[in-house]
Amino acid sequence: MSDNIISRDDWSLHRKGHLDQQRHQEKVRDAIKNNLGEIISEEGIILSDGKKTVKVPIKSLEEFHFRFDFNKQKHTGQGSGESKVGDVLGREAQEKGPGKGPGAGEEPGVDYYEAEVTFEELAGILFQDLELPNLDSKKTPIITNDAIEFNDIRKQGIMSNVDKKRTILEAIKRNAVHGQKKLETITPEDLRFKTWEIKPRYESNAVVLAMMDTSGSMGNFEKYIARTFFFWMVQFLRSKYENVVIHFLSHHTEAKEVTEHEFFTKGESGGTRCSSVYRLALEIIKKNYNPADYNLYPFHFTDGDNIASDNENCVRLVNELLQYTNLFGYGEILRTQYTSTLMSAYKKGLKDDKFRGVTIRDKTEVYKTLKTFFSTSQRS
Amino acid sequence: MSNELKELEKSIDKIAEVAKGFGLDFYPVRFEICPADIIYTFGAYGMPTRFSHWSFGKSFHKMKMQYDFNLSRIYELVINSNPCYAFLLEGNSLIQNKLVIAHVFAHCDFFKNNASFARTNRGMVESMAVSAERIRKMEFDYGRPEVERILDAAISIQEHVDNRGFIDRERKEDKSDTKNTVDKKDPYEDLFALDHPIPKEEETPQKVLPKPQKDLLKYIMKNSKYLKEWQREILAIIRDEMLYFYPQMETKIMNEGWASYWHARILRELDLSEAEAIDFAIMHAGVIQPSRMINPYFLGYKIWEGIEKRWNEPDKEDKEELGLKGGEGRTKMFEIREMENDVSFIRNYLTRDIIEELDMFSFQKVGNTWQVTEKDWRQVRDDLSANLFNCGYPYIVVEDGDYNRSGELLLAHCHEGVDLDIQYLERTLPNVYTLWGRGVHLSTIVDGKPVLYSFSGERVIKSLR
Numbered sequence: 001m002s003d004n005i006i007s008r009d010d011w012s013l014h015r016k017g018h019l020d021q022q023r024h025q026e027k028v029r030d031a032i033k034n035n036l037g038e039i040i041s042e043e044g045i046i047l048s049d050g051k052k053t054v055k056v057p058i059k060s061l062e063e064f065h066f067r068f069d070f071n072k073q074k075h076t077g078q079g080s081g082e083s084k085v086g087d088v089l090g091r092e093a094q095e096k097g098p099g100k101g102p103g104a105g106e107e108p109g110v111d112y113y114e115a116e117v118t119f120e121e122l123a124g125i126l127f128q129d130l131e132l133p134n135l136d137s138k139k140t141p142i143i144t145n146d147a148i149e150f151n152d153i154r155k156q157g158i159m160s161n162v163d164k165k166r167t168i169l170e171a172i173k174r175n176a177v178h179g180q181k182k183l184e185t186i187t188p189e190d191l192r193f194k195t196w197e198i199k200p201r202y203e204s205n206a207v208v209l210a211m212m213d214t215s216g217s218m219g220n221f222e223k224y225i226a227r228t229f230f231f232w233m234v235q236f237l238r239s240k241y242e243n244v245v246i247h248f249l250s251h252h253t254e255a256k257e258v259t260e261h262e263f264f265t266k267g268e269s270g271g272t273r274c275s276s277v278y279r280l281a282l283e284i285i286k287k288n289y290n291p292a293d294y295n296l297y298p299f300h301f302t303d304g305d306n307i308a309s310d311n312e313n314c315v316r317l318v319n320e321l322l323q324y325t326n327l328f329g330y331g332e333i334l335r336t337q338y339t340s341t342l343m344s345a346y347k348k349g350l351k352d353d354k355f356r357g358v359t360i361r362d363k364t365e366v367y368k369t370l371k372t373f374f375s376t377s378q379r380s
Numbered sequence: 381m382s383n384e385l386k387e388l389e390k391s392i393d394k395i396a397e398v399a400k401g402f403g404l405d406f407y408p409v410r411f412e413i414c415p416a417d418i419i420y421t422f423g424a425y426g427m428p429t430r431f432s433h434w435s436f437g438k439s440f441h442k443m444k445m446q447y448d449f450n451l452s453r454i455y456e457l458v459i460n461s462n463p464c465y466a467f468l469l470e471g472n473s474l475i476q477n478k479l480v481i482a483h484v485f486a487h488c489d490f491f492k493n494n495a496s497f498a499r500t501n502r503g504m505v506e507s508m509a510v511s512a513e514r515i516r517k518m519e520f521d522y523g524r525p526e527v528e529r530i531l532d533a534a535i536s537i538q539e540h541v542d543n544r545g546f547i548d549r550e551r552k553e554d555k556s557d558t559k560n561t562v563d564k565k566d567p568y569e570d571l572f573a574l575d576h577p578i579p580k581e582e583e584t585p586q587k588v589l590p591k592p593q594k595d596l597l598k599y600i601m602k603n604s605k606y607l608k609e610w611q612r613e614i615l616a617i618i619r620d621e622m623l624y625f626y627p628q629m630e631t632k633i634m635n636e637g638w639a640s641y642w643h644a645r646i647l648r649e650l651d652l653s654e655a656e657a658i659d660f661a662i663m664h665a666g667v668i669q670p671s672r673m674i675n676p677y678f679l680g681y682k683i684w685e686g687i688e689k690r691w692n693e694p695d696k697e698d699k700e701e702l703g704l705k706g707g708e709g710r711t712k713m714f715e716i717r718e719m720e721n722d723v724s725f726i727r728n729y730l731t732r733d734i735i736e737e738l739d740m741f742s743f744q745k746v747g748n749t750w751q752v753t754e755k756d757w758r759q760v761r762d763d764l765s766a767n768l769f770n771c772g773y774p775y776i777v778v779e780d781g782d783y784n785r786s787g788e789l790l791l792a793h794c795h796e797g798v799d800l801d802i803q804y805l806e807r808t809l810p811n812v813y814t815l816w817g818r819g820v821h822l823s824t825i826v827d828g829k830p831v832l833y834s835f836s837g838e839r840v841i842k843s844l845r
Contacts, residue, residue, distance in 0.1 A: 003408035003463075004392050006385055008470075011414055014428075017421030017444070020437025027434055063435050064807035065536045066774050066822075068798045071745050074753070076674050076764040079739040087752040089743055 024061075028115040031058045033125055037364035040126060041228050055114045056122070126367075127236050130374040132244075134326040134354065135204055135295055150196045157193025166192040206244045206295040208237060209284065211277045213302035215252035216269040221363075222333040226301035227264055228366045229331060233299065234260070236374065247284060251277035253307075257284070274306045274342065278317035282324075291324040299329040299373065304340025311342055315349035322352045329373040330357040337361075384474075385413075391478050398649045399485040403714060404642065406488035407502075408463040411481070415470045420444045422457050422467060426625060429509035431617070432516070433531055456480040460491040460628065462502035475656040479643050479663055486642035489717075490635045496627035496721050499546060504624050511617040518610050530611050533814040534618040539773040540596035541619055543626045592777035592792065596812075597622070599778045605787065606817020615815070629771040630721045637680015638717055640668055644681075670738065674764070682738065683729050687713055690731070726765040732757040740764075766796070774800055776822070788836075789816045793824035800824055809835040 032039060039056050077089065153166060170190040172183050210233065212226050237244045248263035249255055252270035255277035281298050289296060298321055306314065322328055332343050339359065346357055358369045392411065399406070414422075422428050424440035446452045455472060459465040466484040468477055491497050501507055519527045593599045601607070601615040628635070647660055668678040691712040694704035720728065734740075735757040742754035742763040754760055769775075775794040783790035789812065793800060805822065812820045812835075819836035823845060830845040 004396055004411065005408075006388050006392060006411040006413070008382075008385065008413040011418045014418055014421065016432060017417060017424060017437065017440040020432050020434055021441045022437065023432075024434040024437040024441065061438070062807075063536065064804050064811065065539060066776055066793070066808050067801050067804050068772075068774055069801045072799050074742045074744045074763045074767070074798075076760065076767065077672055077741055077743050077752070078670055078674060079741060079752075081739045083739050083741050083752050083755070085741075085752050085755050089750040089752065091749050 027061060028058060028117070029121075029125065031061055032056060032115070032117065032122065036126055037367040039122070040232060040370075041225075041363040041366045043224075055116055058115050061115070123235055123239060126232070126370075127240060130236055130240070130370060131376060132206055132237075132241065132295070132297065132326075132374065133376045135206065136326065147199050148196050149199050150194045152195045152197065153192050154195050155189075155192065157195055161194045163192045163194050204243075204295050205293065206237075206241060206297065207285075207289050208233070208244055208246045209249060209281050209296070209298040210234075210246060210263065211249045211251065211255075211281065211298060211300040212263065213252070213272055213274070213277075213300075214250045214266065214268040215272040215305075217272060217305040218267075218303050218333075221335065222303045223267060225333045225360055225363060225366060226331070228363070229301060229369055230299075231264070232366070232370055233374075236370070249277050249280055249284075251280070255280040272302065272306050273310050274300070274302060275310050275313040275317055278314060278321060281321060282317065285321075285324055296325040297327055297329070298325055299331070301331040301333065302342070304332040304334060304342045306340070306342045308341060311345040314342060315345050318346065318350060318355070319352070322350070322354050325354065327354050327356060327373070328352075330355065331360060331369055331373075332357070333360045335361060387474060388477060388481075391474070392481055394650065395478065395481050395646060396485060398646050399482065399489075399642070401649075402642070402645065403710070404485055404489040406464065406485050406492055407461075409466050409484060409488055410463050411466050411468060411484075413470050414467045416447055417444060419454055419457055419467055419469050420447060423454050426621075427459065427505065427508050428465075428467075429505055429512055430621070431508070431512040431531075433535070434528070435535065456484060458484050458487045458491075459505060460497060460500055460502070460624075461505050462492075464488040464491065465505065473659065475652070475659045476663060478650065478656075479647060479660060482643040482646040483639045485646075486639040487635060489642075490631070490638050493718050494627070494631060494635075494721075495719055496543075496631055499543075500624055500627055501620070504621075508621065511621070514613065515617065518614070522610065527614070529814065530614050531618075533811040534597070534615050536808050536811040537596050537815075538618050538622045539771065540594065540776055541598070541622045541626065542593075542595035543623055543630075545595055545598070592779050594775070594777050595619075596776065596778060596791070599781065600789075600812075600815050603781050604816050607815065611815075626771070627721075630723070630768075631725075633676040633680040633683075633722045633768075634717070634720065634725045635680070636677045637682070637684045640664075640677050640681040641684040674740075679730075679738070682734050683725065684713060686731055686734050687716060687729055722768045723765050726761060726768060730761045730764070735760055769796075774798075779823070783821060784819075786818070788819035788821065791820065791822045793822060795825040799826050802826065805833060806840040809833060809840055813837065 035056075035058070042056075077083075079087075153163060167186060167190050168183065170192060171186045174187070174190060175182055175184065210230050212230065214223075218226070234246060237246065246260075248258050248260055250258050250263060250266070250268070251272075251274070252268055253273040253276060257280070258266070277300065285291070285296060318328060318330075330343075330346060332340060334340065343357060343359065346355065356372055358365075358372050360366065360369060388411075392409075396409075420443045421440055423443055425436045430436070443452075443454075447454075453469070455469050455476060457467040464484075466481075466488075468480055472480065491500075515527065515531075597615050597619040601612050601619065604612075607615070644664055647664075652660060668681045669675060670678050688709035690698060690709075691704060692707055692709035694702070694706055698704045699706075716725070716729070740757075740760050741752045742760050743750055743752050745751075746753070754763065775796070777792050777794065778789065779792040780790040782788070791812070805824075809820055809822060819834060821832055821834045823830065823832045825831070832843050832845050834841045834843065
């Protein structure tokens with residue numbers, strides 16, 4: 001008989017790899033959560049248009065150890081027979097990615113861990129804590145769908161809905177009545193069932209007015225920030241609310257309503273007169289949306305470089321808007337440490353809680369802005 | 381037992397017989413057929429019974445994905461233990477399994493006979509299972525985040541053990557511990573000595589270590605004032621497991637080459653049908669396929685074949701200079717498989733012929749292009765051998781455990797021409813701090829200048845030495 005044995009076992013319960021993989025995924029998710037500021041302002045993600053999976057570089061999940069600098073090391077390679085000194089094997093990879101240079105994927109510097117997440121997953125994490133603030137549900141709600149809620153316990157029901165905990169408690173109680181400290185048989189009288197109710201789910205009407213400065217003073221950075229914000233705002237509203245109407249308004253010295261596509265792609269030039277867009281907003285509200293029936297949310301992004309004489313007008317118009325709306329979000333994109341005259345005018349002239357102003361100096365602050373505008377309690 | 385298993389069992393017996401006939405000497409082997417995700421789990425963990433950690437999950441995921449996309453395939457996995465465990469991929473064809481079985485026997489022969497493995501724990505499967513259970517219990521007792529924090533830190537310096545440490549230890553024991561050693565007549569004898577402990581002389585605290593210590597894990601485990609007992613235990617576990625894997629890492633080229641050489645020789649002895657012979661040839665070619673970077677299977681295979689040829693039919697030069705008689709190919713091979721590791725294997729037996737036949741070269745970065753910089757066979761050989769030293773990890777030692785007279789830890793990188801990856805260094809030093817509990821420093825050389833990196837809880841500071 002031989003020393004060697006062959007066998008085949010049932011390995012279906014050996015789940016270790018999968019469990020640790022899950023733990024790794026958890027860490028990826030945590031890392032994404034902690035770096036949302038940086039991740040959501042990544043160009044690649046905005047450009048992905050919400051369709052495919054996105055790659056998110058995650059520093060904290062690399063396994064760090066002492067190692068040599070790959071770029072300063074000599075390596076051994078193999079040619080096809082005619083290699084000679086001076087042969088170029090590859091160039092510094094312009095873009096990270098395999099296939100470029102020798103030993104693809106082994107060079108440090110590009111060897112950061114990239115987690116692949118679907119857009120929905122990322123959006124789910126991001127939108128978790130966001131909501132439309134001051135939403136007034138009394139304003140003519142619309143029924144969106146019916147929700148089933150398990151919220152009642154009865155003595156009759158179908159076996160699949162049996163409430164085990166309550167049933168056992170009943171059995172213990174029954175025994176206790178007879179002075180017995182035990183749980184023996186369960187009689188039909190002990191059985192408790194969960195039952196449900198169908199509840200209509202109401203959702204309030206909400207209208208969002210997205211206003212953006214497209215004047216000449218808005219440089220690439222400013223436009224990028226404004227569009228990043230609006231991109232996530234649109235994604236957020238569409239994923240969380242079914243009855244939100246969004247109007248896109250762009251302005252320089254004059255304002256006009258544009259399509260979503262134009263809003264995200266077109267740039268213009270000229271000076272800046274913010275009051276123009278506020279007037280347009282008021283016009284739209286007065287014409288279509290009675291504030292008694294609708295929740296209204298105007299958001300305005302600009303570089304704050306407004307014609308000085310117009311500031312007073314702006315304060316007056318925003319004050320008027322605030323009377324009708326649930327919140328007014330004002331985002332100012334500034335690369336300097338100064339505060340613009342428009343922001344100071346608002347700070348002085350607007351005393352309403354519903355006004356929320358944010359200054360953005362860095363692209364990671366888009367996340368902070370989303371959280372400021374779309375939270376119930378926070379005030380900036 | 382199914383027909384397939386019966387068929388395999390017959391093949392195993394036959395192959396074992398042929399292997400033994402060639403002089404291969406191995407432990408009994410327990411073969412086990414496993415589905416792909418199990419093989420890949422073992423591949424990621426290095427051992428079926430190893431503890432849980434997210435980094436294993438990460439590599440499992442990566443390996444499994446490559447398998448699912450048909451990019452790579454592990455046919456087999458062998459564990460260095462007695463008896464030896466080998467896992468065969470479910471779905472291998474019979475001829476694939478024949479090749480794999482022959483390959484496994486050769487690996488097992490190598491594990492059993494190569495000097496590097498002489499001190500490995502052959503009961504590691506069970507030891508790791510016990511350790512995994514210990515760590516699981518710690519997770520219950522101290523919480524997973526806390527255990528993970530220590531594991532993360534320990535794993536990040538796990539390569540820094542000293543698998544030649546026993547040489548020093550034995551020498552010291554010879555001198556001072558004579559009264560302590562018990563004449564070992566049976567394996568439990570030393571336990572009786574525990575009843576009458578011999579009082580040790582009190583050691584005076586040492587400011588400067590007698591000589592730099594390579595075993596970082598051991599030094600920190602013994603000397604950190606900050607670690608709790610269970611945390612030291614984690615370091616001990618990581619260290620033991622690393623010492624177990626270390627010989628495999630330092631003989632990769634030899635071992636894979638050895639197994640490839642023998643699976644080819646053994647299968648030639650079997651009666652293969654024509655179809656099987658073709659399948660075998662395809663698979664063998666796949667295993668030893670050359671690649672741009674060095675394929676250890678291929679290089680090792682070539683060197684072994686070179687040795688056999690050279691000692692079988694030495695040329696005039698070898699006859700005169702080395703006094704080779706010829707016909708000693710196999711004898712020499714068995715001698716080398718016992719005595720050498722990758723560094724010496726490459727340095728001693730990678731010949732000019734092989735380097736030229738494989739068109740090997742050294743390359744490095746010049747400006748922003750990667751260029752062939754060396755074709756001289758001696759230099760190419762030495763470059764490769766140097767890269768394999770210390771399994772390709774930087775050689776880092778503990779220089780002082782009471783640096784600045786404040787209990788801080790000074791590590792020194794023994795710079796041998798290549799700088800460290802600074803980004804990684806700056807992220808690893810905090811992990812050492814986690815374990816040491818006080819300031820940690822690492823001295824190295826960057827761009828020709830001696831520098832010191834320090835971390836004491838906030839951020840890594842670089843200073844010139």
